[in-house]
Amino acid sequence: MTTEIGFVFAVLGITIALFISDKLRMDLVALMVVAVLAVSGIVTPAEAVSGFGNPTVVMIAALFVVGEGLFRTGVAAAAGNWLLKVGGGSEVRLLCFLLPVVALLSAFMSSTGAVALLIPVVLSMARRSGMQPSKLMMPLAFAALIGGMLTLIGTPPNIVVSGALKEAGLEPFGFFEFTPIGAAILLVGAVYLITLGRRLLPARTSEQQTDHCDVPGLMASYGVSGQLHKLVVQPLSPLKHQTVVEAALRSEHRVTLVGIRRSGTLLSSILPVLANTRLEVRDELWVYGQENDIERLCLSHRLTHYGSPAKEISRMGREFGVAEVMLPPGTPLQGQSIKEGAFRQRYGLSVIGLRRRCEPLDTDYRETRMEGGDTLLLAGSWERIRALEGRRDLVLLQTPAELGEIPVHGSRAPLALLVLAAMLVCMTAGWLPALTTVLLAALAMILTGCVSLPEALRSLNATSLILIAGMLPLALAMEKSGALAFVVEHLVSWLGGASPLLLSTGLFLLTSLLSQFISNTATTVLIAPIALTAAQLLGVNPEPLMMTVAIAASTAFATPIASPVNTLVLAPGNYRFSDFARVGIPLQLLALAITLVMTPILFPF
Structure with a gap:
């Protein structure tokens, strides 16, 4: 292990410890990481602050504006009223309708986008029903992450593993080949979140609710x-x-x-x-x-x-x-x-x-x-x-808090719906890059009067944006220092001669662990070639191993920095770092069990 690798592991460990201790704000910790990396020499100062211009961060900021447009025109409240009506004011019934809705959206568009659009809807429902947002926000995020497992385009890791198979001269995964495993995890995960998971969630009032x-x-x-x-x-x-x-x-x-x-x-x-x-x-x-x-x-x-x-x-x-x-x-x-x-x-x-x-x-x-x-x-x-x-x-x-839910631009609701529909169609059909589509949608919301420019600027959740932007350079430092390669090499040396099922377990655990701290896309890019190499060494079909890697990359449930989706719900749900681990780790284990059982059946070794 080199000095640089040891330094990056130390920064990662201290960062996680500070997150868990909850003694400092997470966005402040993220800024501290940026400062430390900037002076370390492992990444350049420009790379240390590159997260603030990262396409993911920019896209999330634009989605905040789109969501604010839906909120200010009353579209979010109307959707919340409908969900409350069908949910009957019951937290359990509401989750029964909400989780499939967000999962289905995430199967065909960015899970980050789906959650950003639904946050104002869920906050409105929570306010009207007297429920605590902390009981709804984390299930919303987890259902969106699971929804990404349902289709080829649901999340980038699915596309990465399919592309890796094609580059290796093998048949890539089809559009719906992920669906059986993803649907099983969604079903079991929904039952868990509605029953035991709901009891593990904290009962806290959001910061937005305590203001009025x-x-x-x-x-x-x-x-x-x-x-x-x-x-x-x-x-x-x-x-x-x-x-x-x-x-x-x-x-x-x-x-x-x-x-x-x-x-x-x-x-x-x-x-x-x-x-x-x-x-x-x-x-x-x-x-x-x-x-x-x-x-x-x-x-x-x-x-x-x-x-x-x-x-x-x-x-x-x-x-x-x-x-x-x-x-x-x-x-x-x-x-x-x-x-x-x-x-x-x-x-x-x-x-x-x-x-x-x-x-x-x-x-x-x-x-x-x-x-x-x-x-x-x-x-x-x-x-x-x-x-x-x-x-x-x-x-x-x-x-009163109700004032914030009264549409300021109610007459613009049809325009907001039109902008939303156009954005979803463009993202699903792939006519334009996702970032371009979301930026155009945010601009359209402002130009059509669905949200004013001051309202759009106030809608940007600084905590979420700073946290994501601050942690991206740490992932880059792990790659440049060789820390990621170090972890992967040791996995291969430990499990290279093991049975295919044990290797699948190791790949799942490693991919899932890395996805809690760095981009699941970057993790998949790194692990996919290792899975292919291991399959060749064992002389087995690589498809089940690649499917395992793709599913594991989407199980980013245990930390608020594991995915932009988790970071988005952090402030509205008033969560702490440990809340994600308490609720998310059991869900990860359930996903592991389902994957190990179903993958060899659908894709024999």
């Missing part, structure tokens, strides 16, 4: 939970043909009108525009108020009370929400009543709760006087709530 409270949480903190009601104007109601101002629901009846649905259409504007809207027969009035106030209003004004239908409230949540603001000290509103504050006229929002010194107050629209430092819960359209940002007369304290 949700609407129910905000309403509960103000003591107004369950106070949204649906009323319908009857033909003999005195409210018929009155404007909202004339109806005086807030001042006379302590009931706040926040929305009107007429002929099935929700009027998107609320007060002050709503103040001049005349109420009509059969209008659905959505109001906030105490149950007894609602009942008195219905009796005196001939309104039908439909209670608080959960499905319709959920639908209302796409149009209306709440936000928490604070009155700054010295505010002109100090000493004024809520009515005198004219929040509807100023902001187009209604006050539905007030807290003073962290305690909710029972407020009277005309009598309660506001003070500096009071916090108010405002209700209204999401558009009006977004308009609160940057105002100086109010301090915006909290917007």
Whole structure:
């Protein structure tokens, strides 16, 4: 062993130890690796930072933009709603639908692309269902990796081993020759992930979820939970043909009108525009108020009370929400009543709760006087709530997590779907290189208005990109120093005279181990010739050994740096390094067992 090989092994070992210890951020560790390699002389300084311009890193960055376009136009939320509907809100049922979907996508396109596109969908589902993303993200990544085993084009290692067979003058693997083994691993892997694997997953809230409270949480903190009601104007109601101002629901009846649905259409504007809207027969009035106030209003004004239908409230949540603001000290509103504050006229929002010194107050629209430092819960359209940002007369304290899921560019959804479809077709048909296709798709998302340039830049997950870019030079250092060749040579010397099945086991374990730390494509390029040579030495058919290498290269389950797919879900799932090993190693062993059983049957030695 040379000094350079020993140095690279030491860097690799220290890097893994730092990842496992979780004492430093993984992206910081990756930057430290870049710095150490740059001064080591094993790779040049240019090679040490080459990962930041690597096509894989650039493609992942572009896919973040494509995924953001799907999110901002509401396509991701719509897909999540469909999966939630068929999944019935059950974590197990949801995984039963989600895992085959992502595996099927990965069989015909980049698994990295499939996961990047589905991350916003899964995050949306998790938020709406109250599930923890940590229970969904890792199964999503693993199913995508297994999906790559299903077809010839599912993952680069499959193409590498098929090409190696052809170069050796043998018959290359067909498009679907990987399918039986891949399908068996997918079936067994899905069962494992849904049962035991799900129990091994951590129960953590993602960083995205901890940034905001949700609407129910905000309403509960103000003591107004369950106070949204649906009323319908009857033909003999005195409210018929009155404007909202004339109806005086807030001042006379302590009931706040926040929305009107007429002929099935929700009027998107609320007060002050709503103040001049005349109420009509059969209008659905959505109001906030105490149950007894609602009942008195219905009796005196001939309104039908439909209670608080959960499905319709959920639908209302796409149009209306709440936000928490604070009155700054010295505010002109100090000493004024809520009515005198004219929040509807100023902001187009209604006050539905007030807290003073962290305690909710029972407020009277005309009598309660506001003070500096009071916090108010405002209700209204999401558009009006977004308009609160940057105002100086109010301090915006909290917007609920639901605001992030409301489509900002909902009218562009058809264009986003068109861009997505074109990207998938181009990648599947191979008309353009994958990197070119994804870059064009990201650019199209921006040019068509599906996502703005600032939104696109904010969508780039720096942690994932830095981690991938920082670890690529380490793989290059292992190749240039001879560390990889050193490992492979010792494997051949140990197993060269062994039985074909034992050799297959050794090749699987070595390929899988190397794939946890360097590119599975680079690993396959290195191991495939060794497998061919070993087959010739033993006088056996090389196909089962080559198939074993290809399958093993896709079992990158044990570390977050094993594959860009794992790195993508690291931050959304709020995972630690050890989480992947705990869940991934048993899955690797299952894949090993299935491969050793099925490969000799389908491809006899």
